[in-house]
Amino acid sequence: MKACEVIVKERKSQLEDCRNDLLKKLKEALEKEKEIGKRLDDEPKESMFREYVRVCRTEGVGDEEGTQLVKELLNTTGVGEHRPSNAGRKMKDSERKETIWAHREQTHVIRRLTKELVGRVRSLRYFSVVRDLQKQRSEPPVISCPECGRERVPLEEIAVLSSCGHAGCYNDVKAAAGSESCVYARSGRCKSAARVLNIVKGDTLGVDDYERDGKGKHFGMKLEKVIHLIRYVPSFPSAQAYIF
Numbered sequence: 347m348k349a350c351e352v353i354v355k356e357r358k359s360q361l362e363d364c365r366n367d368l369l370k371k372l373k374e375a376l377e378k379e380k381e382i383g384k385r386l387d388d389e390p391k392e393s394m395f396r397e398y399v400r401v402c403r404t405e406g407v408g409d410e411e412g413t414q415l416v417k418e419l420l421n422t423t424g425v426g427e428h429r430p431s432n433a434g435r436k437m438k439d440s441e442r443k444e445t446i447w448a449h450r451e452q453t454h455v456i457r458r459l460t461k462e463l464v465g466r467v468r469s470l471r472y473f474s475v476v477r478d479l480q481k482q483r484s485e486p487p488v489i490s491c492p493e494c495g496r497e498r499v500p501l502e503e504i505a506v507l508s509s510c511g512h513a514g515c516y517n518d519v520k521a522a523a524g525s526e527s528c529v530y531a532r533s534g535r536c537k538s539a540a541r542v543l544n545i546v547k548g549d550t551l552g553v554d555d556y557e558r559d560g561k562g563k564h565f566g567m568k569l570e571k572v573i574h575l576i577r578y579v580p581s582f583p584s585a586q587a588y589i590f
Contacts, residue, residue: 364466369423378445379395379429383430384432396429402417403417474511479504491529492535493532494514503515507544507546514529523545526539526540
């Protein structure tokens with residue numbers, strides 16, 4: 347469980363680094379777009395960068411939280427819905443084509459960073475939910491299910507998807523995963539692919555228990571049960587030799 351806290355901290359740092367990288371590339375792309383200026387008649391009506399901006403603002407990036415974060419970055423950098431209307435810098439035809447090509451390549455990098463950002467958001471969400479479930483003795487988690495509508499799903503019925511970090515009741519999460527989708531897919535909040543093997547049941551994650559040994563060292567219910575069984579193995583030489 348202490349390791350899980352370390353992972354959450356690391357995932358937050360990774361997400362922040364990715365966010366800063368994307369912010370930097372968006373600023374560079376906007377400056378390049380201003381340098382290019384107005385579209386000429388023989389150029390495509392929508393550049394690859396403008397297509398990226400349009401899709402992010404209208405369709406999102408496949409994750410509600412990730413979409414909100416990308417929109418905030420676009421607003422922070424001043425990337426509006428339409429390309430700048432300035433005349434741009436005077437260039438020769440060959441130089442202009444090279445600049446447009448460089449801008450296109452920038453957009454490929456931006457798309458890759460956006461995909462990475464969404465992955466970082468989902469990973470942090472998953473480990474954060476896992477840690478919240480482990481803290482249930484002192485801070486009972488409140489997990490709702492988007493399918494059945496229950497606002498407080500009992501711990502023994504909670505299931506989390508490791509693919510995106512979304513949770514709900516086990517039956518609905520399993521049904522969605524059987525269709526290779528997230529339990530939040532029908533609401534449009536998450537388009538992450540999911541499978542049954544991505545399902546983690548909440549009651550298998552262990553519980554912080556500082557009253558027991560003052561350290562909270564639990565490592566998941568399955569391993570806890572194995573340890574419990576080992577403690578009660580008959581104390582005869584062959585058994586001890588086998589264990590130790």
